[in-house]
Amino acid sequence: MFLRNCWYVFGWSRDVVAGGKPVGRVIIGQPIAVWRSDADGRLHAAEDRCPHRHAPLSAGQVEGEAIRCLYHGMKFGTDGRCLHVPLLETAPDISIRIYPVVEKDSWIWIWTGDADKADESLIPDAFGLDNPDEPMQANSIEYDANYQLIHDNLCDLSHVDFVHESTLRLASGAWWAQSKPRITTRDRAIRFERWFVNADLPGGQSGEKVDTWIAYDFVVPGIFIMRGARYPEGTAARCGMQEPVGIEPHTRNIEQQAVTPIDEARTAYHFATGLIGNTPELTQKLAQRMGVVIAAFAEDRTMIEAQQRIWNRTDPSVEKYFLPQDKGPHLMRKLMERLVREEREAASQGA
Ligand code: FES
Ligand SMILES: [Fe+2]
Numbered sequence: 001m002f003l004r005n006c007w008y009v010f011g012w013s014r015d016v017v018a019g020g021k022p023v024g025r026v027i028i029g030q031p032i033a034v035w036r037s038d039a040d041g042r043l044h045a046a047e048d049r050c051p052h053r054h055a056p057l058s059a060g061q062v063e064g065e066a067i068r069c070l071y072h073g074m075k076f077g078t079d080g081r082c083l084h085v086p087l088l089e090t091a092p093d094i095s096i097r098i099y100p101v102v103e104k105d106s107w108i109w110i111w112t113g114d115a116d117k118a119d120e121s122l123i124p125d126a127f128g129l130d131n132p133d134e135p136m137q138a139n140s141i142e143y144d145a146n147y148q149l150i151h152d153n154l155c156d157l158s159h160v161d162f163v164h165e166s167t168l169r170l171a172s173g174a175w176w177a178q179s180k181p182r183i184t185t186r187d188r189a190i191r192f193e194r195w196f197v198n199a200d201l202p203g204g205q206s207g208e209k210v211d212t213w214i215a216y217d218f219v220v221p222g223i224f225i226m227r228g229a230r231y232p233e234g235t236a237a238r239c240g241m242q243e244p245v246g247i248e249p250h251t252r253n254i255e256q257q258a259v260t261p262i263d264e265a266r267t268a269y270h271f272a273t274g275l276i277g278n279t280p281e282l283t284q285k286l287a288q289r290m291g292v293v294i295a296a297f298a299e300d301r302t303m304i305e306a307q308q309r310i311w312n313r314t315d316p317s318v319e320k321y322f323l324p325q326d327k328g329p330h331l332m333r334k335l336m337e338r339l340v341r342e343e344r345e346a347a348s349q350g351a
Contacts, residue, residue: 002028002261004341005113006221007123009035009258009270013106014129015044020069024048026056028095028112031261032099033058037078043077045102045110047085051082058094076211077277089310099289106130106138107270115341120187124219126256129272135283137290145308145348147222147261150269152302154224154259155190155328157181163303167296171289172228173200173334181214183328188339191241195236195275202251203231211236213244218332218337222259228252251277253289264310271297340341 008027011034011252016023016255018041021226022033028110031048034055046067048056055071068075075084100111100118105126111118129136143150153159154280160176169176174196181194196212211233216226229249239247257271273293275286 001222001336001340001344003113003343004028005111005117005343006339007109007111007118008221008260009223010045010101010110010260011109011140011268011270012106012129015140016108018226022058022060022062024056024103024273025264025268027110028261029055030112031058032110033060033067034101034108034110035067036129038062038342039064043101043108045101045212046076047097047099048135049096050074051094051096056099059309104128105256106272107256110188124189124217124223124225126223126225127254127272127274128197128256134276135286136254136256136272136274137286139272139290139294139298140268140269142262143267143304144265145267145301145304146264147259147267148336149304149308149311150259150267151222151305151332151336152329154257155192155332156325157192157216158325159303164296167292167299171202171292172196172212173202173210173230174214175199177325180324181328183331185331186217187336188335189217189326191215191217193330194331197236197240198233199230209233210250213249215243216255218328220335222261224255224257224259226253226255228254251275251282269297299316326343 002147004212010025015256016034019038022035032045034045036043050057052072052074055069057067057069060068060070065078071144072346074082075087076096077083078210082091082094084091089196100115101110101118105125106129106316109123126247127134127136129200130139158177179194179196181192184191193215198209199210199212201210210230214228218224231249235244254274260268264270273289275289277280
């Protein structure tokens with residue numbers, strides 16, 4: 001089950017280099033080639049399948065703005081039209097599918113549905129890797145698992161205490177399974193907010209206590225945008241356990257992550273983390289934090305892939321026991337289900 005009319009993250013902007021080779025990846029089962037024009041570095045995206053013998057165009061080469069298949073040499077323009085075929089005097093009247101593509105906040109976004117429905121206002125704001133005031137480090141991994149298990153994981157962070165005991169649990173200084181997030185649904189997103197009162201200062205050794213505010217949006221079709229901040233003890237109570245506004249925190253962390261289904265059984269995960277504060281040591285600590293994040297996501301992957309293998313062997317009629325922690329994952333699954341159903345109904349009515 002995939003939503004088609006939405007923006008998926010193809011990868012980081014830096015993954016596709018101007019003057020370099022095209023890059024081929026699969027999103028929701030669709031092979032897609034992305035390249036940059038030689039002259040201005042603009043992005044283009046097309047189906048990664050030459051109409052001749054179905055060689056991947058991503059194994060081809062960029063010529064100016066165009067892309068040439070390096071099997072038998074067919075060349076295609078950025079509008080998808082065939083421009084040239086060796087031995088033929090005029091290019092045949094055929095085209096390849098072109099995908100809407102946008103570059104924003106250091107991500108390459110691809111619209112996988114009907115091109116005329118592509119709506120850039122649906123791309124959520126992230127942080128990007130280029131803001132000197134909010135330095136971030138980025139990476140990507142892949143899971144042998146369906147994307148919805150990764151959505152579940154990100155919509156219920158109570159697992160941090162167990163899966164990430166010595167990584168994110170320690171690094172955050174908070175006990176995640178002991179505080180309930182406030183969950184609110186929006187049109188195409190779910191928001192999670194919570195205070196950790198009297199948490200350890202990250203690192204856990206100084207004995208210093210802080211109040212930590214964590215808020216994140218999980219946006220269709222799988223974009224995770226988080227802001228965390230640590231304040232002097234008592235701040236949560238002074239704010240009435242609401243969002244702290246206009247108060248300068250000790251430190252802030254920001255996270256941007258994207259879950260991109262490759263197909264039903266495999267999923268790409270593009271993530272970045274940032275640690276922001278007024279001390280120079282914090283900047284140095286960013287590399288250390290990235291190490292923790294990479295280790296933590298390897299822990300998630302081990303658990304989720306193992307979970308997927310059990311799901312594969314389990315009849316869907318076998319019920320799963322519902323816990324209060326499942327509220328976020330449940331709401332996200334319902335939201336995706338509704339959007340996919342609406343999309344299918346609209347398609348069947350020819351809308
Ligand atoms: S497969 Fe591309 S030109 Fe033959
Ligand atoms: Fe996790």
